[in-house]
Structures are given as C-alpha cells and as structure tokens.
Amino acid sequence: MHGLRAFLILPFVALLTTASASAQTYLSATITNGQENPPANPTLSTGGARPASFGTVTFVIDSTNTSMTFSATINNIDVTGTQTADPNDNLTAAHIHASATVTPATNGGVVWGFFGAPQNDNNPRDIVVTPFANGVGGTISGKWDAPEGNNTTLATQLPNLLAGRAYINFHTTQFGGGEIRGNITAAPGVTTGAALPPGRIGAAYSQTLAAAATGATPTWTVTSGTLPAGITLSNTGVLSGTPTAIGTSSFTVQTSAGAASFASKTLSLTILPTTLSFNNALRLGHVVDATNFATQFTIVNLDTAPVSFQFRFWDDNGSALKFPIQEGAAGELAGSLAPGGVTVAQSPANSSTLMQGSAEVASNGRISVLANLYRSSGPGGTDAEASAQAAPSAASVMLPFDNTQGYATGVAVTNTNATQTIQVTVTVTPEGGSATTNSFVLPPHGHTAFVLAANYPAAVGARGSVRFSTAFADLAVTGLRFSPKNSFSSLGGAQ
Numbered sequence: 354m355h356g357l358r359a360f361l362i363l364p365f366v367a368l369l370t371t372a373s374a375s376a377q378t379y380l381s382a383t384i385t386n387g388q389e390n391p392p393a394n395p396t397l398s399t400g401g402a403r404p405a406s407f408g409t410v411t412f413v414i415d416s417t418n419t420s421m422t423f424s425a426t427i428n429n430i431d432v433t434g435t436q437t438a439d440p441n442d443n444l445t446a447a448h449i450h451a452s453a454t455v456t457p458a459t460n461g462g463v464v465w466g467f468f469g470a471p472q473n474d475n476n477p478r479d480i481v482v483t484p485f486a487n488g489v490g491g492t493i494s495g496k497w498d499a500p501e502g503n504n505t506t507l508a509t510q511l512p513n514l515l516a517g518r519a520y521i522n523f524h525t526t527q528f529g530g531g532e533i534r535g536n537i538t539a540a541p542g543v544t545t546g547a548a549l550p551p552g553r554i555g556a557a558y559s560q561t562l563a564a565a566a567t568g569a570t571p572t573w574t575v576t577s578g579t580l581p582a583g584i585t586l587s588n589t590g591v592l593s594g595t596p597t598a599i600g601t602s603s604f605t606v607q608t609s610a611g612a613a614s615f616a617s618k619t620l621s622l623t624i625l626p627t628t629l630s631f632n633n634a635l636r637l638g639h640v641v642d643a644t645n646f647a648t649q650f651t652i653v654n655l656d657t658a659p660v661s662f663q664f665r666f667w668d669d670n671g672s673a674l675k676f677p678i679q680e681g682a683a684g685e686l687a688g689s690l691a692p693g694g695v696t697v698a699q700s701p702a703n704s705s706t707l708m709q710g711s712a713e714v715a716s717n718g719r720i721s722v723l724a725n726l727y728r729s730s731g732p733g734g735t736d737a738e739a740s741a742q743a744a745p746s747a748a749s750v751m752l753p754f755d756n757t758q759g760y761a762t763g764v765a766v767t768n769t770n771a772t773q774t775i776q777v778t779v780t781v782t783p784e785g786g787s788a789t790t791n792s793f794v795l796p797p798h799g800h801t802a803f804v805l806a807a808n809y810p811a812a813v814g815a816r817g818s819v820r821f822s823t824a825f826a827d828l829a830v831t832g833l834r835f836s837p838k839n840s841f842s843s844l845g846g847a848q
Contacts, residue, residue, distance in 0.1 A: 424494040623661070
C-alpha cells in the first residue's frame with residue numbers, strides 16, 4: 354500500500370469515503386411587538402409604558418438537513434428575572450411555531466420549544482442564555498437536533514421553515530401568548546470563510562465576500578470591529594484597498610436582502626509584511642484531511658514582539674496543495690500574534706478525496722507550531738490523536754519503530770527543497786539484526802507516506818530504528834505508531 358491508504362486505512366481497516374454534501378441553508382427573523390397577533394403593547398405591572406422589546410435571529414440548517422442552529426438577540430426582555438425589578442418583562446418561554454397555514458398574520462402551533470415549557474431541546478440540551486452585561490436582554494443560542502420536536506421533528510417541519518410558514522416567538526409574564534415575534538424567512542448567509550486570504554502591507558488587496566443566494570442582491574455593511582488600515586468594504590461586498598499596517602483585524606459584516614432577511618459573520622484579515630522568507634521555515638512532514646481524519650495546527654508566538662506567520666502546503670508531487678482550512682480559504686493559513694499569543698486552526702475532516710502532503714511555516718520571529726493528526730470518528734467508535742512538532746529540515750532523521758504485538762509504524766517523508774530532486778537513503782536496523790539499506794527519490798517539495806513494514810521486510814514484526822538521510826538538510830519526517838485497537842501515537846525523531 355502507498356500513501357494515506359497505507360498510512361491510515363490499513364491500521365484502522367476502514368474505507369475513506371464520503372457522500373457529496375449540499376450547501377448549508379440560512380434563515381433569519383426580525384422580531385418585534387407589532388408582529389404578534391394581536392400586537393403586544395408592553396407596560397409595567399404598575400401601569401405606564403415600558404420600552405418596546407425587539408430582536409433578531411439567525412438560523413443555519415446544516416448541509417445534511419438534520420439539525421438547525423440558531424442565535425437570537427433580544428432587547429428589553431429580562432432573561433434572568435433580575436435585570437429589572439418589574440416582573441412584566443420576565444422571559445417565560447420561547448418557541449418556534451409552524452404549520453402549513455402560518456403566515457405573518459396567522460398563528461400556528463408550537464413545533465419546538467427551547468426555553469420554558471414545552472421544553473423540546475433535550476437530545477442533547479444545548480441552549481445557552483447569555484445576559485447583557487449592561488442593559489436588559491441577552492442572547493440565546495442552541496440547536497434543534499433531528500430527534501427533537503413537540504410531537505413532530507425538524508425533518509417534518511423543514512418544508513414550512515423553508516417556505517416562510519414558521520415564526521419564532523418569545524413569551525413574557527405579561528404576554529403569555531407572546532411579546533415579540535418574527536416570521537422566519539430565507540436569508541443570504543455569509544458563506545465566505547471566517548479567515549480571509551491574507552494581504553501584504555503596501556500591496557493592493559481585493560476580496561469579494563460571498564453570500565448564499567436568495568433571489569435578491571445583498572448589501573453589505575460592517576457592524577462592529579475595525580477593518581485593517583487602508584481597507585474598505587463596499588456595499589456590494591468587496592474588501593479592497595492598500596493595507597498600511599501589519600497585523601490581524603477582526604470585524605463583523607452583515608449582509609441583507611431586505612429588512613427581515615439578513616445574516617452576519619465575524620471575519621478576520623491578516624496583513625503580512627512585504628515578504629516572509631521560507632528559506633529557514635519550520636517544516637511539518639505530514640498533513641492530512643479526509644472523511645473522519647483531520648489535522649489541527651496550534652501556533653504560539655515565543656517572541657517578545659508581535660510575529661507574523663504564513664503556511665504553504667505541498668502535495669505528494671511537490672505542487673501547491675489547496676489544503677482545506679475550516680472557516681478559511683483552501684491553502685491559506687496566516688496570522689499575526691502578540692507576544693505569547695496563540696491561535697488554532699484545523700482542517701474540516703470531510704474531504705471526499707484524500708488530501709495529504711506537507712507544510713512549511715515562515716515567520717518574522719520565533720514561533721512554535723504543533724500539528725495534531727487525529728481521527729474525528731470512525732470504525733470502533735474511539736477517537737485517536739497524535740502530535741508532530743514542526744522543526745527545521747535536516748540531512749538525517751532517525752526514528753524508532755516497534756512492530757511487535759500487532760503494532761504498525763507509519764512514516765511520512767518530505768523533500769523540503771523547492772528546486773532540487775533528492776535521493777533519500779533508508780537504513781532499517783532491527784533489534785539484534787543486520788541493517789538493510791534502500792533508497793527512493795523525491796521531487797522538489799515531494800512527499801510520500803507509507804507503512805514501514807510494507808516496504809521494508811526487515812521491519813516486519815520487529816523492533817529497531819530507521820534512518821532517513823540525504824546529501825543536504827532537505828528532509829522532514831513524521832512517524833506514527835498504530836495499535837491493534839486503532840489508537841496511534843507520534844514517534845520522536847532524532848536529527
């Protein structure tokens with residue numbers, strides 16, 4: 354066996370396949386007193402008006418149509434019972450209502466309750482209520498999972514949700530039938546990943562943000578945070594300009610296709626120095642993404658000053674690899690960190706074709722990069738993880754191996770030279786036996802991964818060491834040890 358199929362599938366006796374996934378579906382609601390039927394007119398328990406209550410809600414139905422997450426922000430409704438002394442504004446229940454006859458002016462029955470009674474968020478219970486630090490109200494988030502529902506299911510109600518025959522309702526002590534309500538409608542949904550492709554100081558930058566189609570042309574605005582200096586956002590969703598400062602900026606954008614059809618997302622944009630040299634980059638000998646297998650990167654600034662970093666990914670043949678990054682552009686991973694700062698990014702574990710290769714990380718300061726290779730789920734039901742520390746390339750790397758008692762050793766070898774083909778000499782020395790030597794060739798930035806015993810008979814059922822060497826410091830090697838029970842661990846290499 355060769356490549357990832359030997360490196361991962363052989364130990365796990367699993368097939369890496371995945372079904373094609375449809376896109377996520379985005380919905381939203383603007384909730385007000387006036388949409389109640391009949392309209393609500395909030396007052397104090399002692400008489401007299403209290404502030405009108407209102408809010409917004411965004412919904413995301415996952416790509417398999419089996420769960421729906423939501424995030425609601427409600428104002429002037431007491432989510433704790435203690436934000437105001439008057440009981441009239443106390444939140445008592447919150448539901449989604451739907452039926453084939455629901456319209457913005459027509460009531461319908463409760464199909465899912467997520468606060469108060471009925472409580473249908475139970476498998477698991479994952480509702481989170483966060484009160485405002487200043488002011489009356491808060492945010493409520495959670496997920497409608499497939500098994501949940503008030504004598505119904507999400508699957509049954511999907512046609513109503515998608516057709517606008519559903520609304521979300523928040524009930525208070527004063528208004529047991531509902532104080533604020535909003536019809537659920539299709540929303541643009543920000544489909545651009547949270548981490549934008551990086552820019553470089555002094556170089557023109559342009560990136561068009563993307564939204565799910567709704568039939569209307571969305572407009573874009575920045576609602577919080579700060580864009581990088583020199584960058585602006587047009588109302589058509591184009592981030593452009595010439596950056597004037599290095600660093601990472603976070604900001605929230607909102608896209609709207611009408612008063613009740615909107616979505617927002619927090620994005621980050623890193624502006625790098627004019628150049629980052631990869632001559633002395635840190636190297637990771639193996640990265641992988643496939644169904645149930647992922648790579649997570651943890652980057653730490655070890656310096657006493659801010660540091661910028663950038664990854665580059667290469668496939669087996671040495672070509673640039675569009676390695677998937679969760680909530681980011683494929684093949685793009687960069688950032689800036691304050692002294693002692695840390696950031697984490699990972700692949701999504703859902704590539705339908707095997708994505709494997711190597712990575713190199715350039716920076717303008719001292720950083721540490723740790724790659725966690727893990728199986729997110731799969732046969733046997735037990736997750737497993739191993740880590741590999743990024744390091745400078747070397748002319749020689751030696752790994753221990755132990756293939757006794759059903760264990761197997763997997764290795765990945767990378768040529769870190771950008772222009773030269775290298776010959777890699779492999780010396781396998783079993784415990785108490787004689788060394789055997791073989792070799793193979795890797796193209797510039799080439800990569801290979803295999804099970805040691807499958808290629809070198811001297812390693813079958815034995816313990817010992819394996820040394821990889823070449824004429825120059827152009828090697829990065831990762832080793833993993835697999836157990837018969839599908840766990841795996843990293844092997845420390847000596848240069």
